[in-house]
Amino acid sequence: MSLTLYNALSDNLRHVFGGPVRKVPFSLGLTCPNRDGTKGTGGCVFCSHDELLPHWRVRGEGVRRQVTRGITATGGHCGTRYIAYLQDHTGTWCEPSVLADACREALAVDGVVGLSIGTRPDCITGAMWRVLEDLAATTHLWLELGLQTSDDRTLERLNRNHTAQVFADAAQEAARRGVAVVAHVMLGLPGEGAVEAEATAAFLAGTGVAGVKLHNTLVIRGTRLYDLWAAGGYAPPRREEYCDAAVRFLERTPAGTVIHRLAAEAPPELLAAPDWARAKHAVAAAVARELAVRGTRQGARAVFAGMNSPAAQGAPHLHDPHREATP
Numbered sequence: 001m002s003l004t005l006y007n008a009l010s011d012n013l014r015h016v017f018g019g020p021v022r023k024v025p026f027s028l029g030l031t032c033p034n035r036d037g038t039k040g041t042g043g044c045v046f047c048s049h050d051e052l053l054p055h056w057r058v059r060g061e062g063v064r065r066q067v068t069r070g071i072t073a074t075g076g077h078c079g080t081r082y083i084a085y086l087q088d089h090t091g092t093w094c095e096p097s098v099l100a101d102a103c104r105e106a107l108a109v110d111g112v113v114g115l116s117i118g119t120r121p122d123c124i125t126g127a128m129w130r131v132l133e134d135l136a137a138t139t140h141l142w143l144e145l146g147l148q149t150s151d152d153r154t155l156e157r158l159n160r161n162h163t164a165q166v167f168a169d170a171a172q173e174a175a176r177r178g179v180a181v182v183a184h185v186m187l188g189l190p191g192e193g194a195v196e197a198e199a200t201a202a203f204l205a206g207t208g209v210a211g212v213k214l215h216n217t218l219v220i221r222g223t224r225l226y227d228l229w230a231a232g233g234y235a236p237p238r239r240e241e242y243c244d245a246a247v248r249f250l251e252r253t254p255a256g257t258v259i260h261r262l263a264a265e266a267p268p269e270l271l272a273a274p275d276w277a278r279a280k281h282a283v284a285a286a287v288a289r290e291l292a293v294r295g296t297r298q299g300a301r302a303v304f305a306g307m308n309s310p311a312a313q314g315a316p317h318l319h320d321p322h323r324e325a326t327p
């Protein structure tokens, strides 16, 4: 039985940079067009606004200071390299020059070798694409785009206010400009199971994204999903069900696609359900174990070869689950 069962980000970064690389989040205090009325109101039903901001962020603090403090918070080990991660609600919901300046500042911090920018697929203008294209040409850049599911009915239930086609268009534009896309996906959303997980994997394979961040759906206090769960209208999957859906997703994901994450996390005081999600690393390890138990691997049932994007191409290694350390 093979021990190299999925293409983990940690292995990919080691391969590209020759040593350990850690992510350090920073914030520009940006808002979200799905909350401010531009795209929609109320936000996505699962989204809790502020708790995921970097805990060391101080209001008004500059990018350089945030990233430096973030590096210190990780221990700041000599020789470690860092990816600065713009983890705002919608990282491109600003003037292109603001993003360009912030990224320049982050890259100027000692040890920072790349960038990751999280945003929605419908919030990138022509000028913003040019900023991203320039960054991709000069540094290691991941553009993290939220999809969650390829099912438009679910996207509507989630109040995402964009369709799967909007994501596909953005992924295509990114590929054209040499920008590597990481898709955010949630499994176990209301009304969804393993069948929808397979469909989303096949959809993403067709878009040629370079990476995927897989999340189990979390019920966070203060969200509309919490209200639905509390009223008995939603039950998150059991851990075995999540592992089954994740394995079936991975089987349909091209082997070269980098897996940035296998499980979600949230501050314990905000997580209402499921209880098993409190142990993120155990969940990721359970998914990897399930691949091994079934004698399968990432890409075993993939129809597309994948990898339109350049950042995935230095990633030939699949992951050894016995060295599990999902970022």
Ligand code: SF4
Pocket: 032, 033, 034, 035, 042, 043, 044, 047, 048, 089, 090, 120, 146
């Ligand atoms: S998930 Fe993203 S798009 Fe949805 S409300 Fe939250 S920040 Fe906005």
